[in-house]
Amino acid sequence: MTDTQTERLLVSEALVVPSGIQAGHLVIEPSETRRVPGFVESAFSPLIKAAVDRCLADVVDGATLGEQGARTGLVLATLFGDTVTSDLGSRLLESGQTANPLLFYQSVPTTILGVIARDYAITGPTTCVALRGDVRSEALDLVDTILDDGMDQVLLIGVELVTAEGRPLAAHARLARDGEPLAAPSRTDAAVAFLFRRVEAAPQAAGAAAPAPAATEAVVPAAPADFSAFGSLAGLVQLYATLRAARAQDTADAVTLDIDSALGARQLRVLLGTAR
Template sequence: MIDTLTERLLVSEALVVPSGFTAGATTVEPAEPGRVPGFVESAFSPLIKAVVDRCLADVTGGETFGEEGARTGLVLATLFGDTVTADLGSKLLTSGRVANPLLFYQSVPTTILGVVARDYAITGPTTCVALRGDLRGEALDLVDMILDDGMDQVLLIGIDLATESRPLSAHAQLTDAGPHTDAVRVDTAVAFLIRRADSSPGTEPAAVAPVADQHLADFGSLAGLVQLYFTVRAERAAAAAGAVAVNVGSALGERELRLLLREP
């Protein structure tokens, strides 16, 4: 049962899959993220930088947010985090070799968000969360709370890397869980820039984004966010887009989040 309705403006969105991917009738063109100075070995940070740059390209024109940066929040949502860096660091540790400080994986998410914040002059709150299951509901719920807390806009980034057996086995042991079914099978990053839409009159949604479908199984924990991206892109292409409805929920209850695709 839906308790409340929230409306926000979805300004822009982006999806980066380096290897390319076909989901049903939809083909994702491959994108090759560039290197980010100060980060090594893993695709985690380059993927984040690439998807943010693509998401904000038409919003900022490659420049900073300026004064808007102080009213902008950053949210990074992931299931496993940077598994490549964690795996390499742990192998060095168990072998007795000196660890490379660049492989201190706990610092990677906040450090790459620091790079993003620097490049776009974002000085609002920064939040990194590791969530279980499909990330979409809780990630959008967190974005909604940050907007309610006074921010004008939030840049949401969802990311996970294709996870091999060793990190999966370690995760299962640490969490006392069985085989993990939410691991992604292809490196994926997706981003959304979401703003407040306080003056909206209550737009009826043109489309409802399902959590995921069978064609998106390889996106694992990101399937819901990738599904949202595909739904939004289809609505924008139709040139008559009004809003896309998403059901989100937390301990505070279930509600419908309507993402407006044009200014109210």
């Protein structure tokens, strides 16, 4: 454990797995995703939209974020990105066919976030990142950075498609650093979303010890072994499962996890709030 602790309020969370899945104690029923106008072929954008809609359903109650939208940041984290669009677009170009602008995969992540920003009146900073390995620590680093930079809340989305095809895996292998282990491919399409808010810390006297953890506090294990089917999303899905279990069983009012990333080692303490 580290002496550095970050505290955030988790308002709502959602996980969408169209095919349904059981991973450890987590059981997700199959769910349909709706087509998003302007996007073709790939499940990437519909997955993101479905996860966000579910995450914000109780927060906005059919409306938009309104004034909160200007104080909300968006973060989209993925490893492989929209492999379906990139693969289809490259195959069409290789065959000599005319390029279809809807298959410019570089624009898909920012465009779908633009749709979400429009639908929920979000005007804060937007960040799309492709992260190596398990994306949890680096994605949560971005959440902290945006909240510390003045935003009140951040909507974090993680997404991966099934990566059983040889071409995406081969491309990833070529980009991997020397000696770096490759992330396990995802065996299911999935998107997970979290709405985090900043917690205003009470003033603390110089030299005073940090407050002790609450008696009702759950801990996220370091290794997300039971969630390997989610590939690079395993850590975020494990966090989701821990949060959902704590809410359902009413056994904890906070969840803690250790983070070790490029910004250093720290402990993240997530307070369980309610959508409002």
